[in-house]
Amino acid sequence: MLWYKAWLETRPRFLICLIGITALCSFAVYHGDHQALSYTGADYYRYVLLSGHAMLCESWVLAVTLLMMGGLLREKVAGASSFTLALPVSRRRLMAVRIGVGLLQAFALAIVPWSVMFFIGSVAGKTHSITQAAFCLALLLGGGLLFFALALLISSLVEGEYTAPVVSFGIVIAIAVLFSDRALRVYSPLAFITGFAYLDRHTWLLTGPVPWLHLATYLLLAAALTAVSVKVIEWRQF
Amino acid sequence: MTESAVIETNDLSKSYGGVRAVCGLNLSVPPSCITAFLGLNGAGKSTTVKMLLGMIEPSSGEGRVLGSPIGDPAQSVALRRRVAYVSENKRLYDYMTVEQIIRFTRSFYPDWRAEVERDFLHAYELPPDRKIKKLSKGMRTKLALLLAFARRPELLILDEPSEGLDPVGIEQLLESLVSRCAEGTSIFFSSHQIPEVERIADHICMLDKGRLVIDAAMDDLRQSYRQIDLVFPSVPDEREFRMAGVESIRTKGHQMRVFASRNAETVMERARSFYPSSVEVSPVGLRDIFLETIKEN
Numbered sequence: 001m002l003w004y005k006a007w008l009e010t011r012p013r014f015l016i017c018l019i020g021i022t023a024l025c026s027f028a029v030y031h032g033d034h035q036a037l038s039y040t041g042a043d044y045y046r047y048v049l050l051s052g053h054a055m056l057c058e059s060w061v062l063a064v065t066l067l068m069m070g071g072l073l074r075e076k077v078a079g080a081s082s083f084t085l086a087l088p089v090s091r092r093r094l095m096a097v098r099i100g101v102g103l104l105q106a107f108a109l110a111i112v113p114w115s116v117m118f119f120i121g122s123v124a125g126k127t128h129s130i131t132q133a134a135f136c137l138a139l140l141l142g143g144g145l146l147f148f149a150l151a152l153l154i155s156s157l158v159e160g161e162y163t164a165p166v167v168s169f170g171i172v173i174a175i176a177v178l179f180s181d182r183a184l185r186v187y188s189p190l191a192f193i194t195g196f197a198y199l200d201r202h203t204w205l206l207t208g209p210v211p212w213l214h215l216a217t218y219l220l221l222a223a224a225l226t227a228v229s230v231k232v233i234e235w236r237q238f
Numbered sequence: 239m240t241e242s243a244v245i246e247t248n249d250l251s252k253s254y255g256g257v258r259a260v261c262g263l264n265l266s267v268p269p270s271c272i273t274a275f276l277g278l279n280g281a282g283k284s285t286t287v288k289m290l291l292g293m294i295e296p297s298s299g300e301g302r303v304l305g306s307p308i309g310d311p312a313q314s315v316a317l318r319r320r321v322a323y324v325s326e327n328k329r330l331y332d333y334m335t336v337e338q339i340i341r342f343t344r345s346f347y348p349d350w351r352a353e354v355e356r357d358f359l360h361a362y363e364l365p366p367d368r369k370i371k372k373l374s375k376g377m378r379t380k381l382a383l384l385l386a387f388a389r390r391p392e393l394l395i396l397d398e399p400s401e402g403l404d405p406v407g408i409e410q411l412l413e414s415l416v417s418r419c420a421e422g423t424s425i426f427f428s429s430h431q432i433p434e435v436e437r438i439a440d441h442i443c444m445l446d447k448g449r450l451v452i453d454a455a456m457d458d459l460r461q462s463y464r465q466i467d468l469v470f471p472s473v474p475d476e477r478e479f480r481m482a483g484v485e486s487i488r489t490k491g492h493q494m495r496v497f498a499s500r501n502a503e504t505v506m507e508r509a510r511s512f513y514p515s516s517v518e519v520s521p522v523g524l525r526d527i528f529l530e531t532i533k534e535n
């Protein structure tokens with residue numbers, strides 16, 4: 001039933017984000033043709049799908065940051081943490097369920113909009129390669145989990161219903177600004193998930209092998225931040 | 239259940255920075271009875287309860303609840319199956335409905351009592367499909383009590399359980415507490431409502447500035463505490479009455495009022511040696527014991 005609680009807690013935010021992102025990306029794919037055609041000679045559907053993916057990446061990072069705001073610290077502010085902590089459940093399990101539900105939602109927020117974009121492209125006669133879509137998703141979910149873990153850590157450290165989201169969004173913006181410099185762009189997690197580093201500007205396709213090493217590095221970082229978050233909650237006094 | 243204390247603490251202390259919220263608490267709560275935990279706001283009651291439930295770590299000292307050490311996270315989960323707790327603010331999950339939170343809580347306790355749930359829903363007129371955020375404070379309190387009472391805990395810990403309840407709700411609560419105690423559940427509750435405490439409590443623990451100042455059976459308090467009003471033609475020095483058990487002495491004109499926690503007979507004997515024109519001994523209510531004890535500390 002902890003899954004049920006975590007789902008009820010995040011359901012409105014999740015559904016709003018899912019519908020919003022899907023609608024936004026679908027709109028970009030369906031109506032972006034004319035804009036794309038006007039200034040690029042590339043296969044416009046690829047351009048559009050990649051634009052859709054870039055939009056998805058930005059919205060996904062913001063949505064996941066918003067979704068991970070919650071948990072025991074937010075309940076402490078709302079006054080409900082005493083009820084949760086009196087349940088016969090360890091804090092580690094509470095965190096595990098929260099992370100599990102968050103991961104499922106994060107995956108859904110990436111896979112559903114991509115599937116809809118793919119479907120709309122196909123219906124409009126703009127068939128896209130499934131391997132390209134899988135490449136984009138692998139980059140988004142592999143690198144994006146760093147933002148997921150970052151939001152989880154901040155929600156475990158920073159008290160206040162509005163303080164934690166403000167700090168989290170601030171850090172996302174800071175990362176975007178800090179790594180926008182050309183010299184640092186190669187390390188940018190945002191540049192990584194959008195896939196621009198692997199984009200062939202002539203074919204408008206993601207090229208080369210899947211960057212497993214980079215993916216593994218981001219996943220390890222995310223795992224480390226998640227482990228720290230769990231420890232923080234276990235140590236924290238309520 | 240064994241006859242050993244359900245809650246036992248040994249020099250339990252908690253400090254926040256330089257502020258000592260609880261100092262060297264040695265508490266012993268007897269089983270199968272109703273124990274009231276009294277004290278002013280900020281006396282350390284909620285901090286003590288949170289330490290007992292493992293929500294906060296003691297700065298020093300140790301404690302046991304139902305025989306399990308309070309600092310052990312592994313045992314803490316098992317312990318929480320045997321202890322029901324209603325917090326001071328009675329906040330629950332605003333995003334759930336009454337029915338959803340009952341279903342959620344029920345899932346953790348296989349011995350959930352459906353008949354108690356039904357009775358409380360009916361008696362408290364709780365609307366099952368209403369969101370918790372739309373409930374009044376009184377309704378939230380009733381729901382929190384339902385969630386605690388529908389279980390079969392060995393120990394019920396309640397922090398200000400009657401806060402926000404109307405007189406009918408308070409009456410229902412007191413009846414429920416007495417009947418649960420009769421079934422063998424130990425009850426430990428904090429309250430500022432002295433008349434309620436006086437009606438149902440078997441044992442009193444009083445905290446002041448983080449220190450335990452009274453730990454006694456209600457009957458013993460009733461029997462031992464006395465207010466002795468004396469009138470003297472010539473009032474003796476107060477120091478003549480400073481003896482074991484005398485908590486306070488007040489002199490006004492020819493009158494002297496001695497507040498004794500024990501040894502009232504000795505005080506009267508001493509008073510007679512000063513030839514009082516009037517001696518009046520009266521029993522003391524819990525309210526006066528509380529006020530005098532707090533004042534003296």
